[in-house]
Each structure stands twice: as C-alpha cells, then as structure tokens.
Amino acid sequence: MQPRIPRPTVVAAAIVALTLVTLAGLLAPALWYELVERREPGRLVAGGAGVAAILVLYARLFWLNLMRRTAPVHSLGLAAIAALCWTLPAVLGGAGGWGNLLMVPAGLIAVVLPLRQAVAVTVVGGVLTPVYGLLLGLPALNILYEAIGFPITAFSGYVTVWLFHVVQELREARTELARSAVGAERLRFARDLHDVLGHSLQAVALRAEVAERFVDRDPPRVRKELTEIQTMARDAVRDVREIVRGYRATSLRTELEGISAVLQAAGIRCDRPEIPDLPAHVHEPLGWVAREAATNILRHSGASWCRISLGTDTRVHLEIVNDGADRRSHTPGTGLHGLAERVAAASGEFTAGPDGDGTFRVRASVPLEKPLETSLPSGKRES
Structure with missing residues (x-):
C-alpha cells in the first residue's frame, strides 16, 4: 500500500x-x-x-x-x-x-x-x-x-x-505535469472537434443553401439535399461521439470521396485521383489534411476549381490546389496549425500557402514505410 x-x-x-x-x-x-x-x-x-x-x-x-x-x-x-x-x-x-x-x-x-x-x-x-x-x-x-x-x-x-x-x-x-497533461488533452480534443465539426457543419450549410435555391423549381432535388443533410448530421454526431471516446479512425479514400462530392455540389470543379492501396498509418494524417483543406476552400475562398493529386515514391504525397487564393485570408488559422502538428507527429512534412498566381496550395507527405517511433496524437488509433 x-x-x-x-x-x-x-x-x-x-x-x-x-x-x-x-x-x-x-x-x-x-x-x-x-x-x-x-x-x-x-x-x-x-x-x-x-x-x-x-x-x-x-x-x-x-x-x-x-x-x-x-x-x-x-x-x-x-x-x-x-x-x-x-x-x-x-x-x-x-x-x-x-x-x-x-x-x-x-x-x-x-x-x-x-x-x-x-x-x-x-x-x-x-x-x-x-x-x-x-x-x-x-x-x-x-x-x-x-x-x-x-x-x-x-x-x-x-x-x-x-x-x-x-x-x-x-x-x-x-x-x-498533471496540469500540462490536462491542457494538452484539452488542446487535442479542441483540435479534433474543430477538424470534424468545421467540415461537417460547413457541408450541412452548403447542402441547405442548395436546397433553398431549388425549393420552388426542383422538389426532388430538395428532397435529395435534405436526405444528404440528415446523413451528414448523423455522421457528425457519430464523429463527435467517436472523438469523445478517442477512437475515431480517418480514411484518406473516404475523405477524398466526401470532399469531392461536397465541392462539386458547391459548384467547384474537383478532380480527384484514384486512390491506391496505402498503408494504414498514411490514412490518418493525410485524411485530416484533405478534410481541413476542403473546409477552408468552402469557408474562406471563392474557388471555381480544385485539383487533388496523390503520388507515391518512398513517401506518400498529397497536394490540393484551388484558385481562390486572391479572395481569401492568407493568415494561417487554427486548422492549419493543427494539421502541421498531426503531419509532424507522423514524421511527415506539411506546407500551405498561396503560390502567387491566384492559387492556394496545400502539400503534405508522410513516409510510405511506418517509422519505428511514430508519435501519433494522443487518443488516436491508426485506421
């Protein structure tokens, strides 16, 4: 005792x-x-x-x-x-x-x-x-x-x-140390909540705007959008519950399919690459990058197109480019800082910023082979 x-x-x-x-x-x-x-x-x-x-x-x-x-x-x-x-x-x-x-x-x-x-x-x-x-x-x-x-x-x-x-x-x-651990866990939870709800609520708002535009002239389209809103809302509730439990797994394929559909519904042309089979440890950080990039495009830019590219060598490279940089704030926000932390924890590299030609480019890469000592954010599991 x-x-x-x-x-x-x-x-x-x-x-x-x-x-x-x-x-x-x-x-x-x-x-x-x-x-x-x-x-x-x-x-x-x-x-x-x-x-x-x-x-x-x-x-x-x-x-x-x-x-x-x-x-x-x-x-x-x-x-x-x-x-x-x-x-x-x-x-x-x-x-x-x-x-x-x-x-x-x-x-x-x-x-x-x-x-x-x-x-x-x-x-x-x-x-x-x-x-x-x-x-x-x-x-x-x-x-x-x-x-x-x-x-x-x-x-x-x-x-x-x-x-x-x-x-x-x-x-x-x-x-x-105990106080610092509590503070770090609060920051982790706040970052996860921002990443999940920011994207989900933005998508719900977008679908609601689309439904409002077609409410008088295309009732079937409105019903479809309302169904999508219900699905997104339920998914957001599930995601929040999973964050609270600390077991939310992110899939890069799922994220890219989701953001492609949302951007196209917003009138933004989106080219999405084929997703090869990737190691499990790659999905978590790159999935979060895709989610946050799409959220920023919807929230902060007036983009007309978005291009997503994915390449592999000794690393997995994800690049998301849109043409809305000249109409958006270039000051890094909480989401980009959170992404940099996530990618760095996976021994990867992350950059985000305007290219000077009216485009905004987000790049992230993580090792194809899982490092021997990879420090994932607290409370996460690989997908």
Whole structure:
C-alpha cells in the first residue's frame, strides 16, 4: 500500500517536533542534574528559562526556513541562540550536561545562513567549540564528541531542509505535469472537434443553401439535399461521439470521396485521383489534411476549381490546389496549425500557402514505410 503524503505544513511540523524532541533529550540531563543533584531553585529557574528560550527560538527559525520564509534577521536569531548556549554553561558550569548546549547552534547554521557563510561558520565553530569546552573544564570525551559532532550536526540540519525542499519541488513538478497533461488533452480534443465539426457543419450549410435555391423549381432535388443533410448530421454526431471516446479512425479514400462530392455540389470543379492501396498509418494524417483543406476552400475562398493529386515514391504525397487564393485570408488559422502538428507527429512534412498566381496550395507527405517511433496524437488509433 502506498502511503499518503501529508501536506507540506504537516511534514514541516513533524520535522520541527522531532528536532525539538532530539534537543530536549540532549538538554534533559542538565535540567535533571539541577533538579535532583543541585536542588537550587534559582539555578533551576535560570536553566529552565534559558532552555525554553532556546527551544522556542530554535523551533521558530527552523519552521520559517522550512517554509522558505528566510530573512536576514534570522542570522540575529541564530546569534542569540549561540549566545545563550555559550552563556549558560559559563554561568551554571559545564558539569551535569550543560556542556551539551555547545552543540545546539550547529543544527541551524546551514539552515539560516547562505551556504558559503554556513561552511565558514561551521569550520570556525568546529574549532572554537572544543577550545571553549576545554576552558569550561569538560571531560576529554565530551570535547572529542563536540569536535566531531559539530560539523555532523551542521550537515544534518542542511540535509534535512534540503530534502524537505526537494520533496516539495518534486510534488509541485508532478502537479504541473498533471496540469500540462490536462491542457494538452484539452488542446487535442479542441483540435479534433474543430477538424470534424468545421467540415461537417460547413457541408450541412452548403447542402441547405442548395436546397433553398431549388425549393420552388426542383422538389426532388430538395428532397435529395435534405436526405444528404440528415446523413451528414448523423455522421457528425457519430464523429463527435467517436472523438469523445478517442477512437475515431480517418480514411484518406473516404475523405477524398466526401470532399469531392461536397465541392462539386458547391459548384467547384474537383478532380480527384484514384486512390491506391496505402498503408494504414498514411490514412490518418493525410485524411485530416484533405478534410481541413476542403473546409477552408468552402469557408474562406471563392474557388471555381480544385485539383487533388496523390503520388507515391518512398513517401506518400498529397497536394490540393484551388484558385481562390486572391479572395481569401492568407493568415494561417487554427486548422492549419493543427494539421502541421498531426503531419509532424507522423514524421511527415506539411506546407500551405498561396503560390502567387491566384492559387492556394496545400502539400503534405508522410513516409510510405511506418517509422519505428511514430508519435501519433494522443487518443488516436491508426485506421
């Protein structure tokens, strides 16, 4: 079972609490010595107040730096803790465990100070602490313990805060990746919806206009157009459902037959080539190119003819040319950007633009042999 990761504030509170428990265990022998051995209320009150102040200030500084609320004034707090930890043994004597206070500031050095300053202070503290212990008359074993433990404690404090921040950054990165994945999926869905509905609705509108023109003089033609409108509407509903399911397969042959019929119904002469047997991976990107090109011709141009050509060598080349470039906007739209992404994902090449002679040309080519690593748009399957 994978454990649930608590919130950052909960983890930080746990780290601070465990640190205080460790410090309390380090300082408890001194207070126990004053309570049981010395039995002097003044010394006990002074020692207890000093220890409480140290623990409170230590916890505050540790918490703020875990939460990345660093400030220059924190170095003054570290200096205050160091002053208390060095003053209490001098006042109360090094016996009874008060010498352990000399180790306490080490845990905050690398937490509060910048790294370079922390290294310098740790080196200086690692030298001065044993010397000060000698002046206090501490046993040789205690002095050796402080000489070794001071840099280790400083490093431990640094690693604790560093690991906490690394975990938080990883957590934020995971959240951002999830957000990016959702955004990418929304863009994919929006692109697919645009490609499908843009073509289908344009075709429905065109058929409706044709039916309107013949409503009085050719009722059989109107009935035929209405039947086609119903069929297109049902197909559009089916396509949307398939997009939602993420399983829509595009066929180049079907797309070229469909756009040829729609363009001819709009009065645009359309030459369509014979479609040879092509590999399955070719149909998806080139089918989308044919669909979007036809949609743009109907929506943006005043073309009178359209020529579709298809060729194969080591690649499959699709070219769609129309004569409506001089009456259309040449600014690439969402559909063309989406096509470029689809064809690039199939290791292909895509260009679209006016030729300068009044024609607009769309070219796309994809490898005849399927690449070893072809990255199809998310949620698609080959036809």
